[in-house]
Amino acid sequence: MYPWLASTLAQLKQRLGQQLLHHGLLFIADKGVGEHQLIDQLVKSLLCATKEACGTCKACKLFEAKSHPDMHYVVSDKPSIGVDLIRQVSQFVTTTSQMLGNKVVIIENIDLMTEAASNSLLKTLEEPSQNTYILLTTTKPNSLLATITSRCEKIRLILPCTDDSMMWLASQTESPLSKEGLLAFSGSAIDYLSSMNNDGVNYGLFCDDLESLLQGRTNELLLAEKNKAHASLVLLWTYQKAVLIYKKQMEDVSKLPANNAISNLQRTQYAECLVFDCQQANKKIAQAGINKSLILQQIFHKFKQVSLIH
Numbered sequence: 001m002y003p004w005l006a007s008t009l010a011q012l013k014q015r016l017g018q019q020l021l022h023h024g025l026l027f028i029a030d031k032g033v034g035e036h037q038l039i040d041q042l043v044k045s046l047l048c049a050t051k052e053a054c055g056t057c058k059a060c061k062l063f064e065a066k067s068h069p070d071m072h073y074v075v076s077d078k079p080s081i082g083v084d085l086i087r088q089v090s091q092f093v094t095t096t097s098q099m100l101g102n103k104v105v106i107i108e109n110i111d112l113m114t115e116a117a118s119n120s121l122l123k124t125l126e127e128p129s130q131n132t133y134i135l136l137t138t139t140k141p142n143s144l145l146a147t148i149t150s151r152c153e154k155i156r157l158i159l160p161c162t163d164d165s166m167m168w169l170a171s172q173t174e175s176p177l178s179k180e181g182l183l184a185f186s187g188s189a190i191d192y193l194s195s196m197n198n199d200g201v202n203y204g205l206f207c208d209d210l211e212s213l214l215q216g217r218t219n220e221l222l223l224a225e226k227n228k229a230h231a232s233l234v235l236l237w238t239y240q241k242a243v244l245i246y247k248k249q250m251e252d253v254s255k256l257p258a259n260n261a262i263s264n265l266q267r268t269q270y271a272e273c274l275v276f277d278c279q280q281a282n283k284k285i286a287q288a289g290i291n292k293s294l295i296l297q298q299i300f301h302k303f304k305q306v307s308l309i310h
């Protein structure tokens with residue numbers, strides 16, 4: 001279990017043991033916090049004959065084989081969760097438990113529910129069935145109906161602080177790590193780590209490539225061709241680097257005497273412009289048929305200009 005989620009899981013399991021667990025649990029997760037692992041463990045405990053996720057009882061074995069009959073996992077193959085999927089939940093909830101224990105429904109990213117689906121789920125939450133638990137997750141709590149959130153117990157899953165994340169990362173990999181790299185993944189140590197384990201795209205290598213660009217060892221075209229398959233991700237990284245450059249320049253300006261500050265303030269506009277351009281580029285590459293390599297080339301060219309300006 002990820003160390004930053006361990007105490008939350010322990011509390012939930014304790015309340016399960018005391019039969020004090022709410023029937024509707026809404027997990028409000030920071031992006032990349034690793035909520036799946038916590039939910040898996042909680043579901044296993046809910047279904048287990050001993051409520052301890054023992055790993056040896058029949059329920060645990062069925063759970064591990066992903067074939068427990070009293071577990072219903074809502075998976076949508078569309079960008080939204082439609083009412084048909086939630087109707088299946090309502091049906092599942094009214095049936096009798098086949099293993100004579102708890103029944104569990106898991107719906108991830110409930111912010112993707114259509115309005116009709118939300119209303120349907122609301123009815124299910126309003127009429128709790130015995131021994132049935134509904135576990136919901138979202139990273140966007142503000143997009144939910146207030147009536148849904150108010151019917152659930154809300155559990156916040158928060159990313160650990162930078163120092164704790166770096167410490168955990170150091171225990172997981174021997175690859176070089178940087179706080180800047182962690183920031184590029186919005187503070188998610190899990191996402192940062194998985195990028196290092198993925199041959200196709202790697203933050204550390206990308207930073208090295210940008211450095212090579214600045215030193216003239218590679219050019220915008222080569223770099224764009226190399227990265228066009230994951231253009232969105234490298235644009236995010238470039239955007240975050242641009243934000244850092246901008247912040248640094250603003251800091252420098254604030255330290256200067258007032259008569260020098262104005263000309264230096266003009267310099268920061270280039271970085272500010274790059275931040276904006278990265279955002280625009282990210283929207284553009286989502287369009288079908290767009291030349292991603294060309295867009296990346298333009299961004300890398302601007303990045304080079306901004307970085308070499310001082």
Ligand SMILES: [Zn+2]
Nearest residue numbers: 048054057060
């Ligand atoms: Zn068990």
